[in-house]
Amino acid sequence: MVIQVFYYLFFFRRLAAYTPPVKAQSQEYPVSVIICARDEAHNLAKYLPGILVQNYRTSHEIIVVNDNSKDESKYLLEEFKKSFKNLEIIPLTQEAKLIPGKKFPLSMGIKQAKYEVVLLTDADCIPSSEFWLQKMQEAYQPGIEIVLGYGAYHKQPGFLNKIIRFETFHSALQYFSYALAGIPYMGVGRNLSYKKALFFNNKGFSSINQIPGGDDDLFINKVATKTNTAIMIDPETYSFSAPKKTWKEWWRQKNRHYSAARFYKPKHKFLLGLYSLSHALLYPLLIVSLFYNWWLALSIYGVRLLLQAVIWYKSMRKLQEGDLWPMFLLFDLWMFVYYFLFVPALFKKPRQHWN
Structure with missing residues (x-):
């Protein structure tokens, strides 16, 4: 429990108390938005217009990498191109057999991008506003090469939807707070921006191909x-995706995401692992501690619970997930089950296809 208190005081309070820095001057950078799509005609028809009509006066382009699609994506994109001249289509017709996942199509998109700032999202995502592009690039200032955004899920009825959105919030609480603490460790491709030079100076995805x-x-x-x-x-910079409809689909998605975590840097694995372990063992150790020194155990647990309630409340409101807060104690208990469910994913062989 003491470890949990440390994480809330040192890391998570940073997001709860975060105030965006005031920029001395405003600058608009040319931006290349990149979307990789394979057999995503339905999603492109539904969500791509929200990206094509972004309100941004400075030069920008929307690049869609059509990765070996067998559906109607080609013809749909050609129709969009007639109306939106800043839409660039990159057709890929051969598989990169030794590079599983979507790293090859994404690399091709970045390589052909005209502009230094690239902004990534997925074909099944839609920006929360027409100012997504403008406000995401506003985070760039001297020395900044990466901007982490929030990739949310649509609010829908049902407990599974709340679980998915809570897990997404909880992940964001960690990677935003770690970044604010000077220990950034991840971003989500649904809403992520970085400099093109950073990509090529680090040889792209070569070390993780x-x-x-x-x-x-x-x-x-x-x-x-x-x-x-x-x-x-900023709430106008979120991207929204459709959440999974069944527990089975969500289970597969989370297993796929966690299978990459074992390749993190050692210091990140240690910090994330220690937090997860302390969270998973919280309630079993609390029960045991009650038999030895019940007042001390309840005191530390009370401090931790109060910190959690306040920090989750403020952070959930910042990320527009405030409706989840009344269930925060239930979600805390759920995390005990959650960690044990997904520990095996850290040791599974990753799936070989990205779509």
Whole structure:
């Protein structure tokens, strides 16, 4: 429990208390938005217009890498191109057999990007506003090469939706807070920006090409530093995705995501592992401690619970997930189950396809 108190005081309070820095001057950078899509015609028809109509006066382009799609994506993109001249289409017709995942199509998109600032999202994502592009690039200032955004999920009825959104919030609480503490370790490809030079100066995905996932979190884990990473949590910069509809689909998705975590840097694995272990053992150790010194155990647990309630409340409101807070104690108990469910994913062989 003491370890948990430390994490809340040293790390998580940073997001709860975060106030965006005031910029001395405003600057608009040319931006290349990159989307990789394989058999995503339905999603492109539904979500791509929200990206094409971004309100941004400075030069920008929307690059869609059509990765060996067998559906109607080609014809759909050609129709969009007639109306939106800043849409660039990169058709890929051959598989990169030795590079599993979407690293090859993403690399092709970055290589052909005209502009230094690249902004990544997925074909099944839609920005929360027409100012997504403008405000994401506002986080850049001298020395900043990476901007971490929030990739949220649509609010829908049902307990599974709340679990998915809570887990997404809890992950964001960690990677935003770690970044604010000067220890950035990941970002999400649904809403992520970095400099093109950073990508090529670090030889792109060459060191992780053999891993199917990791085009977002493992790359950021490799190149992010204390001084080159910023966060952007303005509600107008969120991206929204459709959550999974069944527990089975969500289970597969989370197993795929966690399979890349074992490739993080040792210091990140230690910090994340210690927090997860202390969280997973919290209630079993609390019960045992009650038999030895019940008042001390309840006192420390009470401090931790109060810190958690306040920090989660403020952080959830910042990330527009405030409706989850009344269930915070239930979610805390759920995490005990959650960690044990997904520990095996850390040791599984990653899936070889990205879509």
